[in-house]
Amino acid sequence: MRYAAGIFGDKWCFVLLRDVLLHGKRYYGDFLGSEEGISTNILANRLAQLEKSEMLTRHVDPVKRSRVYYLPTRKARDLLPAFLGLMMWSVQHDPATESPPSFAKAMTEDPAGAVAWYEANIDKVNATLVDASPKSL
Amino acid sequence: MRYAAGIFGDKWCFVLLRDVLLHGKRYYGDFLGSEEGISTNILANRLAQLEKSEMLTRHVDPVKRSRVYYLPTRKARDLLPAFLGLMMWSVQHDPATESPPSFAKAMTEDPAGAVAWYEANIDKVNATLVDASPKSL
DNA sequence: CTGTATCCTTAGGGATACTG
């Protein structure tokens, strides 16, 4: 538990991992635009941190050289089941949850399938390097 | 995710929930003795916070009136699957993990069973109000 | 034993200007 907390116990690391795993964000600007409003110095710091802990890999677009993107590693993606568990807990107990979002239903009915779907989907995104629009998760 | 982070995204709340859910800690002194070394003011603050967010309930021992204990609510216990997910991820990726701890094997072989076992066990602990010795989780 | 109340320090991080 201590190991896990050390890596994404920090608010900003947690947000970044959420964004990269659940929202398909890839670019510096994507992360900057997060609703939580991270500032540039903190973002750079956390991206480096997550790179060092092998949660993200940094890539420079070979054609447009000023374009950089970040991808989640296998290690980061292994976090998905736990994250989905957290999401389920949240929709279950957050008073602000009005009606069960669609993903909640999907996960309740077929959790393994939901994870599998996500895994397949994110692989496609990674492979094609498309700037994915936010998933309706 | 924001809701979850708001409740136990904080380092100390996270530690307290771990202690109460995974180590069966119940008393103020138990928490104080945590390896992480929380100080009294912070501990009191976080206990109150967790009580307000309905993760813990505070009970005064009816016979020994200076004795107080805290129990995890149902809401807190619903966190267990997600926590187990985090633990599995940690033992899988923490370089410090030498040989797979016994619980890791149990959870890999039968995750649902592990959760069920824990649920049953913690209920017993709660029912008897025994100051449980740390589980070998 | 279970907290409260203070004091004091420091590091985290927001704002902002700047650069290749």
Next chain:
DNA sequence: CAGTATCCCTAAGGATACAG
């Protein structure tokens, strides 16, 4: 676009003494 470099400030929290 993707950062780097400062400046500044405040709130989180450690230490400690005290209390019911």
